[in-house]
Amino acid sequence: MRALGATALSLALAACATLPGPSMTADEAPVTVRIVGLNDFHGNLEPVRRPVKLEDGKGGQQEVFAGGAAWLASAVESVRAQNPHSLVIGAGDLISASPLASSLFLDEPTVGVMNRLGMDFTSVGNHEFDRGWKELKRLREGGCEKFTLREPCAVEPDYKGTDYPILAANVRMPDGSTLFPGAAIRRFGSGAGAGAVAVGVIGLTLKGTAQIVDPAGIQCITFEDEADSINALVPGLVADGADAIVVAIHQGLVTEPGDDFNGCGAMAGDLRAILERMDPRVDLVISGHTHRAYVCDFSTVDPARRFTVTSAGAAGTMLTDIALTIDPRRGDVLGVSARNVPVQSPGEGRPENAAFPVFQPDPAVATYVARYVAAAAEVAERTVGRISGAATRERPESPLGNFLADAHLAATQGAGAQIALMNPGGIRSELTARPDGSVTFGDIYGVQPFGNTLVTMTLTGAQLLRVLEEQLANPNEQNVLSVSTGFAMTLAPTRPAGQRVVAATLGGVPIDPAGTYRVTVNNFIAGGGDGFVTLKEGTDATVGPLDLDALEAYLQSAPVMAMPATGRVTMLGS
Template sequence: MKFSPHSLAVAAALIALAGCATRPTEGTTEINLVAINDLHGHLEADKFTYAGVGEKKERTVQAGGIDTLGAALQAWRKEDRELLLVGAGDMIGASPALSAMWADEPTIGALDLLGLQVSSVGNHEFDQGRIELLRQQKGGCASPRAEKACKFDGAWGGAKFDYLAANVIDANTRKPLLPPYRILESKGVKIAFIGAVLKDTAEVVASANIAGLQFGDEAEAVNRLLPELRKQGVGVFVVLLHQGGRTAAEFDKQYCDDLEGDLVPVVRKLDPAIKLVISGHSHKGYLCKVDGKLVTQAQMGGHMLSRIKLVVDRQTNQVVDVSARNVVMEKGAFGSDPRAEAYLAKVRQRGNAELAKPVARIAVPAVTRDAKGGDESALGNLVADATLFGGRPYGAQIAFMNTGGIRATLETGEGNVVSKGQALAVLPFGNTTTVMNLTGAQIRALLEQQWVGDKAETRGLLQVSEGFTYQYDLRKPAGQRVLEASLNGIPLDDNASYRVAANNFLAEGGDAFPMFAKGTNRAETGIRDIDSLNAYLARREQDQKPAGLAPAQPRIVRVR
């Protein structure tokens, strides 16, 4: 196999780092872990741009893919056959079409092939509801998305690895939905891996999918397990926490001390005996210290893996040292893994024929979700218009779309033709459309919910459909920022009722937009967002008005 000069440099650096690694002293044992988080069904490599410590210029490489991950793990297991592969959630959900079209079963199968042992559950594991999550874990074909389940490889036997969730409780039974922990052994040392998901999961998952579940405080759920684990002879505890932070530090800086975000107070509340927290959710690569604990995250999509070493004192059964580094999974840098390559080839063969089918021709080679410094994007406008199109038979006049639900730029092939796979990459959740009545005053209040507090921070402005426009001024106090709002040039009447369309996630108050939940005369259409998008693109082509061009006039205007 041929290697690029950069690939050889990466390999040399890894060898050098391995030679400098901390060696266990007499009476201690070294445990090797590899951690992955937020894979999101990325079975194939894609572009990844990064710069490490001391690198002034960013580089762009092909990174990730289960074949690359398999090759790296194969090489590292030659160094330590007892290496443990663990995860920090969102292994599935918001996945590319190659995984999403088969209910993410190919990704779970790939993780089994890679030897994943345990993973905390992430918020995206709840995207299709508890029934589907438990089916994916335990097996079977009874699924809320029967058109996808068990269609990839026949009968589904379930994941071989364990999903863990110490802080997710069934409100009826008062028992954990999933195991809170699993004890694994390496070099004769028992290690307890404790899983938890962000306590605010209810704010980012459709409420119908988590009905009857309670999400408790992450640190409290973890800490109360330690006495039980100690009775089982465990003195080494690793927290797999699907909650994230942010830092200005490079992904490979050892070690940052400026970690911020919701993750930090959780780590500070953890028992001092916990020396390692493997995190996820924020899609940021970092290696940081918080109150003496090492906190890691390995970006997302399989672009990197975290290599972690625990040094354990055999006499005290406690961790005396922990170290880590994040390694970019550059394609071709780790040799090959024939089993992973064969598996990926099988998935591609099964999926590509269906995904390659054309949907429609559009006006441009790609429609981007990048707002380019503004408040709306060409793709946001397009998806909102498609949502309105799907809701028209139910009287829809206005449609809204959350930016977080748009997962990728809409790419095209030859002749600007969009394929099924390219469309599905944009809207992989399988959300359905809900149409409801909101008054003009409620719509204004809804728009005010886009900003948080006096600082006017936004989670990403809602994208709006054609014909609806408004202005806003961030210099105004909270609750008074929305100025003019109109539909087809006519100002909204606070007392009039309007038919509003949104995906079911938003319609239930998701993404912290509770005003949607107050809508009346609700019509649960059952129309999938991806079907509305495909039908809208096809209609525009049929009408000889191909979609994709940005509107001549902005729909959202900021007054400065």
């Protein structure tokens, strides 16, 4: 509920309004609530291996080694220490698609980390549903009931669940209730007296979650329109005395290459249409999903909607330091300031960048993480093969994606597979070898952590071509598939729907719409995930091995596996 104008002006007001004036008592003075924004942590308990590239919006770039739960805890505490009133708010995907030390234990250690750094609220994201809504409820509430192939409570037999609420405003159960509460309110100061302020928080995931998680885990629940869900809750928060309203939404903007990680750029992406319909009484939007870093003033798009929109990248490599300055007398937000702070974590071969603050690891969190890393080490450090060089996952085509498709094809040729297709969202990290070329189980688990099975099905050529069209259905989030050896496709994303697949060949022969082909995919997209709904029409399905087992077997099929070249996918500009 912004009382004044654009962010630049509000920052100045916030800076000079924090001291009471001559006729203003301390209880009447503006109150600053410090907020830590987090998103897309994805169970990254340890620092990421590669440096984060930070653009300055002017053609310059810096690199910084960052992340790690112990360093993140210290960074959070440094932000909290700036003001007596603070909140830590997550925007979803804190769990799943995680490295081995968290994923092997059903992300229970990630919950433990968030409890220890003082998470106050988080929204659900799509990855919170990767293991189904029942397992998500267990993570929230605690206990050891088994809903997955993996054993819960393997390290902590008394797993207690989250200390913080999970918010799910648009996740509707069959009886009309929401899976978790949609909103909450936090009050600061002396009750309802002078100087007291209240912050309302709404949390939700993207409506399209149903298209990007395993349908078997979300049966009977629905994901409703984001803006409608937010707008339905704002009046109640206002009536309950909220002086500021924060939305934590797992949907995001898409910045342009080279945009400043503390800037904004063009504000493209699926979140923009939601923001354009959002109640203007919202003051702050903490977003995620796209793994981009930005701080946007939405009043530059719509002067009536003067909220700030933030995202802190991914993997705990950044947090957003946000200050909400509130006038307690009028119940209005005077200003919002926000900046993304890299969680720099040098050491063990990670050099320091003097341009950014350095955080020391929190000892208690470091000890807690080490317990899980040690529990996973025996499994993680087993050598599974050797590769000829780094396997990268750049889009639209990557050597690693081609390598995975080849591995899946090799594992399912006994089921008649001719083509294997791999969705880019299922490739969660790059594959980096040790100096001797070796890769470990932990390395390949980080690439494919979902435990998907391979499914080989029969598709007509016409159906296969429709699948290829579905790669480009969402211009803001294209899902260009990696394809196995012998298959090639030429795509034109900017052409009209139905004309975007320019060519598709197998062994140099064009795909025959009237022919039939045996195609291998993982069970996630076989069920229509990532929008590949035509795959649900496949017939004569044969369920094969786990994708991870297929990859390990492929690595062991030669002393050193060479990374395949690119050139299987051609993208045309028009």
